Amino acid sequence: MVGYTGTKEQYLARLRRIEGQVRGIQRMVEDDTYCIEVLTQVSAVTKALQSVSLGLLEDHIGHCVVDAARESDEAADAKVTEAAAAIARLVRS
Template sequence: MNGYTENKDDLLKRLRRAEGQVRGIARMVEDDKYCIDILTQVSAVTKALETVALSLLSDHLSHCVAEASAEGGAVADEKIREANAAIARLVRS
């Protein structure tokens, strides 16, 4: 079972909303809307996706990493390395 299972419906709702926002941005570009208005919408989508990412990361840490840490050994080390890499990717993006 994945750590996000309990939040799956909320995550899917947020992702569908972001998908709709991206389609709206594409329409804005097609319709030659004002650059700043488009950038405002890009920022909103970015924040929405960041919220999804942080929720998934939180679930991963509290479920997968915590479980592996309790188990200890190489499994714990791998999960911690994996979490660190995911955090680094989020910070760089």
Template sequence: MHGYTPEKDRYLTRLRRIEGQVRGLQKMVEDDKYCIDILTQVSAVTSALQSVALGLLEDHLGHCVAQATAEGGDVAAAKVREASEAIARLVKS
């Protein structure tokens, strides 16, 4: 079981909402809407995706990394490194 599994339905709901926002952005471009209005919506989608990412990261740390740390050894080191790399990717985006 993955760390996000108990919240899977909530994540799927949020991702479907984001998908709808992206489709709305496509329509805004098709309809030649004002640039600033489109940028505002892009910012909202970006923020929503970041929120999902932070939630998944928190779930991963609380479940997968915590479990691996309890086991110790190479498994723990690998999970911590994996989490650090994921954090680095999120910070860059």
């Protein structure tokens, strides 16, 4: 079981909203909407995706890393390393 299983439907709903926002941005570009308005919507989608990412990361740490820590020190180290790499990717993006 993955860490977000209990909130899967919430994540799917949020991702569907984000998908709708992205389609809206596409329509804005097709309709030659003013640049700043498009950029404002891109920023909103970016923040929404970051929010999903942080939630997934929190779920991963709270479930997967904790479970690995209960299993063994080696498993815990592996999961912490994996989480640190994910955090690094998020920070760079």
